[in-house]
Amino acid sequence: MEKTFAVIMAGGVGARFWPSSRAARPKQLLDLTGSGTTMIAATLARLAPEIPAERVLVVTGRATAVAVRKALPTVPRENILAEPVGRNTAPCIGWAALHARRRDPDAVLAVLPSDHLVRKPEEFHAGLRKAVGAAREGALVTCGIAPDRPETGFGYIELGEPISDGVCRVVRFVEKPDLETAKGYVASGRFAWNSGMFFFSAARVLDEIARQMPELKRGLEEIDAGIAAGDERAVVERVFPKLPAQSIDYGVMERAAGIACVPLDIGWSDLGSWSAAHDLSQRDAAGNAFGADVVAVDARGCLVRAPSDVLVALVGVEDLVVVDTGDCLLVCKKDRAQDVKRVLDILKERGRGDLL
Amino acid sequence: MEKTFAVIMAGGVGARFWPSSRAARPKQLLDLTGSGTTMIAATLARLAPEIPAERVLVVTGRATAVAVRKALPTVPRENILAEPVGRNTAPCIGWAALHARRRDPDAVLAVLPSDHLVRKPEEFHAGLRKAVGAAREGALVTCGIAPDRPETGFGYIELGEPISDGVCRVVRFVEKPDLETAKGYVASGRFAWNSGMFFFSAARVLDEIARQMPELKRGLEEIDAGIAAGDERAVVERVFPKLPAQSIDYGVMERAAGIACVPLDIGWSDLGSWSAAHDLSQRDAAGNAFGADVVAVDARGCLVRAPSDVLVALVGVEDLVVVDTGDCLLVCKKDRAQDVKRVLDILKERGRGDLL
Numbered sequence: 001m002e003k004t005f006a007v008i009m010a011g012g013v014g015a016r017f018w019p020s021s022r023a024a025r026p027k028q029l030l031d032l033t034g035s036g037t038t039m040i041a042a043t044l045a046r047l048a049p050e051i052p053a054e055r056v057l058v059v060t061g062r063a064t065a066v067a068v069r070k071a072l073p074t075v076p077r078e079n080i081l082a083e084p085v086g087r088n089t090a091p092c093i094g095w096a097a098l099h100a101r102r103r104d105p106d107a108v109l110a111v112l113p114s115d116h117l118v119r120k121p122e123e124f125h126a127g128l129r130k131a132v133g134a135a136r137e138g139a140l141v142t143c144g145i146a147p148d149r150p151e152t153g154f155g156y157i158e159l160g161e162p163i164s165d166g167v168c169r170v171v172r173f174v175e176k177p178d179l180e181t182a183k184g185y186v187a188s189g190r191f192a193w194n195s196g197m198f199f200f201s202a203a204r205v206l207d208e209i210a211r212q213m214p215e216l217k218r219g220l221e222e223i224d225a226g227i228a229a230g231d232e233r234a235v236v237e238r239v240f241p242k243l244p245a246q247s248i249d250y251g252v253m254e255r256a257a258g259i260a261c262v263p264l265d266i267g268w269s270d271l272g273s274w275s276a277a278h279d280l281s282q283r284d285a286a287g288n289a290f291g292a293d294v295v296a297v298d299a300r301g302c303l304v305r306a307p308s309d310v311l312v313a314l315v316g317v318e319d320l321v322v323v324d325t326g327d328c329l330l331v332c333k334k335d336r337a338q339d340v341k342r343v344l345d346i347l348k349e350r351g352r353g354d355l356l
Numbered sequence: 357m358e359k360t361f362a363v364i365m366a367g368g369v370g371a372r373f374w375p376s377s378r379a380a381r382p383k384q385l386l387d388l389t390g391s392g393t394t395m396i397a398a399t400l401a402r403l404a405p406e407i408p409a410e411r412v413l414v415v416t417g418r419a420t421a422v423a424v425r426k427a428l429p430t431v432p433r434e435n436i437l438a439e440p441v442g443r444n445t446a447p448c449i450g451w452a453a454l455h456a457r458r459r460d461p462d463a464v465l466a467v468l469p470s471d472h473l474v475r476k477p478e479e480f481h482a483g484l485r486k487a488v489g490a491a492r493e494g495a496l497v498t499c500g501i502a503p504d505r506p507e508t509g510f511g512y513i514e515l516g517e518p519i520s521d522g523v524c525r526v527v528r529f530v531e532k533p534d535l536e537t538a539k540g541y542v543a544s545g546r547f548a549w550n551s552g553m554f555f556f557s558a559a560r561v562l563d564e565i566a567r568q569m570p571e572l573k574r575g576l577e578e579i580d581a582g583i584a585a586g587d588e589r590a591v592v593e594r595v596f597p598k599l600p601a602q603s604i605d606y607g608v609m610e611r612a613a614g615i616a617c618v619p620l621d622i623g624w625s626d627l628g629s630w631s632a633a634h635d636l637s638q639r640d641a642a643g644n645a646f647g648a649d650v651v652a653v654d655a656r657g658c659l660v661r662a663p664s665d666v667l668v669a670l671v672g673v674e675d676l677v678v679v680d681t682g683d684c685l686l687v688c689k690k691d692r693a694q695d696v697k698r699v700l701d702i703l704k705e706r707g708r709g710d711l712l
Contacts, residue, residue: 018669019667019669295699295702295703295706297692297695297698297699297702298692298695306685309683310682310683310684310685311375311683311684311685311703311708311711312684312685312687313374313375313684313685313686313687313688313696313699314687314688315686315687315688315689315692315693315695315696315698315699316688316689316691316692316695317676317687317688317689320673320687322685322687324680324685326666327665327666327667328666328667328668328669329662329666329667329668329669329678329680329685330668330669330671331668331669331670331671331673331676331678331687332669332670332671332672332673333671333672333673335672336653336654336671336672337671339653339654339671339672340669340671342653342671343651343653343669343671346651346653347651347667350651352667355667
């Protein structure tokens with residue numbers, strides 16, 4: 001796919017995977033399903049047959065830039081953009097679009113989260129090609145995932161009539177719904193989850209930003225001038241904190257006309273919690289997923305993560321998440337995995353920022 | 357209590373407290389109830405008002421002798437006897453009796469386990485004085501604990517008529533009963549638990565050994581000659597492994613005539629498992645006993661032990677034992693604490709003797 005650049009968004013903090021995830025080691029730098037590789041490296045590997053590493057841009061935070069570089073040794077160093085502060089996805093994508101446009105005025109962007117799971121890579125490649133094709137023709141393209149449950153943690157896309165094979169119009173974006181609404185969406189068959197993947201040409205998205213987000217446009221112009229002057233880092237340092245913290249969804253996509261959607265069936269998961277990590281890990285006959293040296297006596301449905309030099313013994317326990325990182329140990333009932341965030345709140349209150 | 361010597365038996369391995377207990381750090385060297393001191397040091401401290409450390413003999417294993425010495429810095433080094441191999445309690449007591457008799461031909465022994473809990477020290481002191489008094493008059497004395505449940509893990513003593521204030525005859529010893537029998541014992545009011553504490557003069561117990569355990573008698577004579585010749589260590593090394601591995605209960609007490617019992621109400625527990633350790637620890641309003649830095653979100657009835665530099669987070673869990681020793685981590689349902697032994701069996705099978 002000539003002229004296509006991937007933009008891997010790697011600014012997330014992934015607090016729901018504490019204690020494995022920390023400020024300096026967020027979710028995308030973890031192997032959450034026991035695959036043997038980090039999520040961001042898996043994201044890159046998944047792109048490899050279609051987009052070479054030279055055309056992969058990665059936007060991450062300054063605290064994680066070194067770790068991202070190490071996780072992605074084939075990505076050229078200048079392709080890794082380190083934000084001084086996170087300002088949500090619109091500034092992140094805008095900045096990457098500047099770089100892509102400078103390399104190729106006809107650049108098309110495939111914008112992808114760094115920390116999602118895709119279990120059907122061939123279907124992903126087919127969808128990628130369709131979405132890039134539509135983007136090359138000038139569309140703003142999103143990808144929809146057929147919902148298998150009335151999830152209230154995602155935004156939804158209402159799908160309209162087909163435009164071409166495997167591409168349809170978007171009627172509207174909707175924010176995270178309540179449970180009743182979500183059930184209606186699932187039952188209707190007309191709604192898809194907003195997967196956070198976007199496709200558009202660099203020129204088109206920068207045009208939309210200019211039209212819909214003038215403040216961001218001005219900031220990006222300053223940064224572009226900085227790139228031209230060989231002074232990018234200093235300009236970004238000064239400009240980035242003042243950019244509006246806005247998502248590309250809300251800032252651009254939801255208010256643009258003629259959005260297209262490529263519905264995908266790619267075995268997708270956002271891996272939102274330890275519970276999801278357990279569901280999507282290889283499990284033994286007792287439903288256990290052990291990424292550690294474990295002795296199990298009547299243990300069922302447990303996820304264990306521990307350093308390789310720690311022996312974990314489980315006796316008579318069920319549906320537990322046990323994560324040992326040496327300095328921290330989490331023992332959590334699987335159906336309470338969302339409440340790991342409450343642990344972080346308490347640690348903040350106690351002034352234990354060192355453990356976040 | 358002049359002429360009284362304590363014999364603290366510290367040869368136990370305490371496998372039920374894995375991973376805190378190990379071959380080189382058995383139960384008596386742990387602080388299981390969060391008291392701030394090891395069980396053996398608590399045993400010594402409990403004796404202090406009645407028997408000075410100079411008259412405390414400690415019998416332990418060779419692998420633990422150094423640790424025992426460190427735990428009991430006030431006990432003279434020559435009072436700590438290190439068995440080359442464990443041969444149960446009769447050889448252990450016989451050896452200690454030789455030493456006590458050499459120091460005082462009228463020595464009376466108070467033989468005590470090193471790893472039991474006594475929550476009423478004043479009552480213990482009163483009982484100790486009664487038992488020593490009866491032993492000084494020539495009796496073989498055992499101590500009985502009024503049972504508060506039909507425990508099948510202990511031996512029982514059937515109590516007979518009173519001999520003097522607080523001392524009664526023993527009708528018979530009974531081995532660990534089945535549950536129905538144990539229920540009958542508890543209901544009858546005539547049975548007490550055999551606490552493993554014994555009192556007798558050194559001369560009397562050595563006489564009984566000579567009469568009932570001739571093989572042990574011959575071994576002890578060799579050791580006594582070794583002591584006299586300044587060659588104790590070498591003789592013990594050679595003789596001890598050949599001594600009959602027999603308990604004082606079975607080898608001497610059960611077949612001797614005229615045994616006395618001092619029934620005790622001293623807040624006693626043998627602390628037989630992590631579950632008992634939890635029951636007997638200080639607990640918060642939610643029933644948690646945290647000997648660690650813990651963040652608890654809806655946790656109830658849990659025991660946690662961890663190094664001071666580890667943060668443990670519990671989320672939505674109940675009745676768990678969580679023990680982190682750095683190299684091992686146990687997560688066990690509280691009512692399954694007896695099955696910790698099965699973990700050790702599996703570790704043996706896997707050739708992980710390093711973790712036992």
